[in-house]
Amino acid sequence: MIPYPLTVFYDGACPLCAREMALMRRLDSNHRLRLCDFSAPGYDAESTGLDPARLGTVLHAQWGDGTIITGVEVFRAIWQAVGLGVLACLSRLPVIDPLLIRGYAWFARNRLWLTGRKTCNSGTCRTAATPQR
Numbered sequence: 330m331i332p333y334p335l336t337v338f339y340d341g342a343c344p345l346c347a348r349e350m351a352l353m354r355r356l357d358s359n360h361r362l363r364l365c366d367f368s369a370p371g372y373d374a375e376s377t378g379l380d381p382a383r384l385g386t387v388l389h390a391q392w393g394d395g396t397i398i399t400g401v402e403v404f405r406a407i408w409q410a411v412g413l414g415v416l417a418c419l420s421r422l423p424v425i426d427p428l429l430i431r432g433y434a435w436f437a438r439n440r441l442w443l444t445g446r447k448t449c450n451s452g453t454c455r456t457a458a459t460p461q462r
Contacts, residue, residue, distance in 0.1 A: 332394035333361040335406055338377070338384050341366030343444050356411035387437050401433050 341347045350364050366372065367384045374381040379389060379397070390403040398406060405417040420429050436443070 332392045332396070333410065334363045334393050335361060335410055336363040336365055336391045337403060337407060338365050338367050338379065338389045340368050340385060342368040343440060345440070345444055353407055353411055356413070358412070361410040362407065400437070401430050
């Protein structure tokens with residue numbers, strides 16, 4: 330038996346992440362997901378026991394029994410929870426699985442830049458909120 334709910338820790342300040350989680354919320358007709366925006370004011374990292382710095386590097390989720398999953402496995406668990414199990418199954422096909430894992434790893438490393446929250450000039454990078462010198 331799957332230990333729902335699945336608590337998904339996501340960055341609501343990331344436009345792409347926020348849109349994806351809004352879609353998953355709409356599809357979650359069985360209320361299996363708990364979506365937790367770790368960028369929201371008042372987010373209490375200590376209550377989860379998860380390192381806030383690590384949450385920003387790769388997608389995390391926690392099953393109802395306390396088990397933590399990360400990365401592509403979180404997407405698969407979300408898809409299963411909202412009734413897109415066929416997508417989760419397809420994502421495990423031998424030709425798709427390694428591409429998905431590498432693609433997500435690249436996105437996770439570059440998501441701040443891709444969503445306009447980090448700028449890079451001449452080999453130096455700063456977050457969009459960091460004043461330029």
